[in-house]
Amino acid sequence: METSIKSLMFSTPFTNAAGVWCTTEKELKEIRDSAAGFVTFKSMTIFPRKGNVEPRFSYFNHSSINSMGLPNKGVDYYCKVAKKLQGKKPMIASIAGFSPDEYITLLKKVNNAPFDGIEVNLSCPNVVGKGIFAYNIPLSIKIMKELRKMTEKVLGVKLPPYVSRDNVKNMAEGLINAKVDFVTTINSFPLGCAIDYKKEKMKIKPNDGIGGLGGAATKNIGIGQVVLFRQFSKGKLGIIGVGGVEKGSDVYEYILAGASAVAVGTALWKNKPVLFSKLKYELESIMKKQKVKKLSEKIGALKII
Ligand code: DHB
Numbered sequence: 001m002e003t004s005i006k007s008l009m010f011s012t013p014f015t016n017a018a019g020v021w022c023t024t025e026k027e028l029k030e031i032r033d034s035a036a037g038f039v040t041f042k043s044m045t046i047f048p049r050k051g052n053v054e055p056r057f058s059y060f061n062h063s064s065i066n067s068m069g070l071p072n073k074g075v076d077y078y079c080k081v082a083k084k085l086q087g088k089k090p091m092i093a094s095i096a097g098f099s100p101d102e103y104i105t106l107l108k109k110v111n112n113a114p115f116d117g118i119e120v121n122l123s124c125p126n127v128v129g130k131g132i133f134a135y136n137i138p139l140s141i142k143i144m145k146e147l148r149k150m151t152e153k154v155l156g157v158k159l160p161p162y163v164s165r166d167n168v169k170n171m172a173e174g175l176i177n178a179k180v181d182f183v184t185t186i187n188s189f190p191l192g193c194a195i196d197y198k199k200e201k202m203k204i205k206p207n208d209g210i211g212g213l214g215g216a217a218t219k220n221i222g223i224g225q226v227v228l229f230r231q232f233s234k235g236k237l238g239i240i241g242v243g244g245v246e247k248g249s250d251v252y253e254y255i256l257a258g259a260s261a262v263a264v265g266t267a268l269w270k271n272k273p274v275l276f277s278k279l280k281y282e283l284e285s286i287m288k289k290q291k292v293k294k295l296s297e298k299i300g301a302l303k304i305i
Pocket of ligand 1: 043051126188
C-alpha cells in the first residue's frame, strides 16, 4: 500500500484534507497517530484568525458546505507543533497568503520548520472580498516559480476545480515548467449552496450562504481533474486526489485515475480519524480481490474504453 511523491514516502496513501481535523496540536497528533500515511496541517496565515461568523459548516447527504474563512492559529504556532510531532510520518504545511508577498513570508517560515512538504493553497474560496488565485493561471505559475526558488522541500499546490481542459493543460504545463512537485486536486467547489427547506433558509451564514461544497457531491469532479492532470502532466506531477473519499473503493478509483495519495475531508469530519483504519482495511481487501501486489503499480492504470 506504500506510495510516494518525490522523496516523501507514505505507508498508507491517505491524509486529512487541509482544514479537517488539523487546526490544533491535539487534532494533528490524532492524525499522526492514526492509520493516515501523512499529516496535512490547516492552511496557515501569517497571523492567527478567528474566521467567518457561524454557522459556517453544514453536513448533509455525505457532503458538506463550508465557509470557515481560514480560522487558524497562525504560522508560528504550526511551526512549533511541527517540531513536537516530527519523526513519525511525513508532515505537510499548507500555506495561505492574501498576496504574493505573504506567500513568500509564509514559505520562509515553514521552510525553516521540520515540515517535509509544503502545499501552497491557491484555492481558498471563503475569504470575503478575495478571489481565488488559482483561477489566474499566469499569476499562480509566477507565485509557484518564486516559491520554488526558495525551497528544496517537496512543493505542491492545492487547486480548485477547473471547467475547461485548456485551464488544466495550462496549469499542468506551467507547474512542470516551474518545477513544482505535486498538485492537490480538488479543493471544495467554490460556489455551492445548501438549503434547509423547512426553515426556508441557507444552511450557512457567511457570503450570503454561498460556500465550498465538499464530500460525495464532488467525488466525480475530483476524479475528472485527477485524470486530466495525469494526462496533461504525463506523470511528471505527483497528484493528491481529493473529493468524496469515504470508502476503500473511492481510494482505489483515485489511484487508478492517477493519484499517488488521497486526502479525506468531509468523511473524516463525520467519522473521525478512526476512518483511516477502515479505509486501510477496505483498500487491502480490494487489493486482494483485484490481485494487486503493489498499489503503486496501479497509479494511473485506468483503461479508456
Ligand atoms: C478554507 C476553505 C478552503 O477550502 C480552503 O482551501 C482554505 C480555507 C476556509 O474557509 O477556512
